[in-house]
């Protein structure tokens with residue numbers, strides 16, 4: 001039953017991907033990313049009252065005014081990150097832990113940081129219960145990244161910032177990339193890919209208009225650890 005619903009979700013993601021290809025420049029999802037999307041039980045990451053909607057291609061509320069991202073967006077962001085098997089990645093905005101779980105099946109180690117303690121704790125418990133062992137969760141202001149675990153091959157930010165956070169650029173390895181929505185709270189946001197080359201120069205391109213919850217917690221003094 002679950003597998004059939006996941007397969008249907010994958011089919012919808014694929015067709016949205018093809019539809020958005022002229023804008024995103026990506027015709028088809030990477031096979032490893034598709035396999036990851038096919039493996040993680042999204043129904044385990046949504047509130048029990050919403051389980052019947054878990055495999056529809058929509059964002060859903062997860063409490064505290066936050067949302068689990070739309071599966072198509074999770075797939076696109078993961079694809080844009082181009083995660084390698086040996087990579088160490090940082091996710092800012094753990095939320096439900098769904099994106100964390102997807103990354104966990106694709107890379108060597110995932111660090112994920114969430115600013116709201118209640119969500120952070122629930123996601124940590126859920127990820128542990130479901131057996132995602134290469135994940136380390138943190139509570140704090142992800143605008144500052146996670147300097148004690150840096151540098152990272154990839155950084156994925158799942159809340160919208162008004163600008164590229166300098167601490168995150170700093171914590172990216174040369175050759176690394178960051179996927180991040182930039183714009184106003186809830187509107188006029190662009191999903192950006194930031195690439196850092198071997199000479200530490202960064203290049204930024206915009207991929208798609210998106211709508212994320214805002215990155216909160218302040219620019220440097222809101223750390224809650």
Ligand code: SAH
Pocket residue numbers: 066067068069092093094095096097098099100113114115116119140141142143158159213214215216217218
């Ligand atoms: N990846 C999540 C998306 C959750 S929505 C999922 O798929 O479920 C974005 C999350 O970012 C929210 O949980 C929000 O609380 C968190 N967030 C917002 N600002 C943050 C900050 N400065 N540091 C860390 N997390 C933040």
